Amino acid sequence: MSLWGKRDDMVVHERDPFNAEPPRAALAGRRTTPPDAFYSRNHGPVPDLDPDAWRLTVDGLVDRPLELSLAELRDRFAEHEVAATLQCAGNRRAGLAAVRAIPGEDPWGPGATSTARWTGVRLADVLAEAGLRAEAAHVAFAAPDVSQLADPPQPYGGSIGVDKAVRPEVLLAWAMDGRPLPRVHGAPLRAVVPGWIGARSVKWLTRISARAEPSDNYFQATAYRVLPADADPAAGGGISLGPITVNCDILRPDDGDRVPSGPTEVTGYALAGGDRTVARVDVSVDGGRSWTQADLDDGDSPWTWRHWRTTLDLPRGDVVITARAWDSAGAVQPESPVHLWNPKGYANTSWARIALTCA
Structure with missing residues (x-):
């Protein structure tokens, strides 16, 4: 095994932050992807969170803010499983880099795509318990992994629209393929937002905030946007990525x-x-x-x-x-x-x- 319990033949684009994808053969013929072959996309060092001390805060435009331990999540809400494929927005970037250089970005091949059975609770159920207000239009996720890509550095975050957040397929997951989440994949808890780019399935969740506007986190407001060819990536703008394209x-x-x-x-x-x-x-x-x-x-x-x-x-x-x-x-x-x-x-x-x- 290589870093983080991954296969020795993983294509490692960066060691820290750890970014790696499996070779094509590791995905062929597999309806689900074993954890040792599941691609890993990170923007900062992988956090080491104590599951017993960890808490999830639910706040913002809600009537009853919550603070929940992992045990409370499991006890208070019905458990659900969803089979879902996650795909990095940069999947197959190498094909674009062959057209014209893309400085500072990892040359992902087709392996930044993987599938698992995720177990957890529905985000919709947690938001209902918190009393989601009618004026809430977005749900923001916050995590503790600090990225140097933002200036100044900041923890990772992002958001999805309320219409997606309350769909039954969106989970707060603590397990993949029947086993506890590996640390590199977001333990103790991560969001799983099926059908959307992997960047919105935020790992190591510590806070969920209902908002009137999208998250102002760098990875929502500036990164993960499709820009015109002549645009400055640092300036933001462009098309904010959400649902995956075929x-x-x-x-x-x-x-x-x-x-x-x-x-x-x-x-x-x-x-x-x-x-x-x-x-x-x-x-x-x-x-x-x-x-x-x-x-x-x-x-x-x-x-x-x-x-x-x-x-x-x-x-x-x-x-x-x-x-x-x-x-x-x-x-x-x-x-x-x-x-x-x-x-x-x-x-x-x-x-x-x-x-x-x-x-």
């Missing part, structure tokens, strides 16, 4: 593999955000002039990826396999990363491509 990638074979020519199974994942689901995945070996429709598994919930597979007859020589996904609203991935490039390298939803040599 995306997919190829998991097997791996990019750069040498494989026999002839019938070859190709597999991958596809994910749609918000309230949408994956409706179709197409795969091509001729640059998109013709497509083969892949078979899709059922997925474990509306909030998880769908794995896909197809068999392609690969010719000898150099071959590029391309994949694209469609969602239930009819949206499809755009062809080229050239048209998606932005200064922070977020939301690369262009067609997935791998290059093979077929003998």
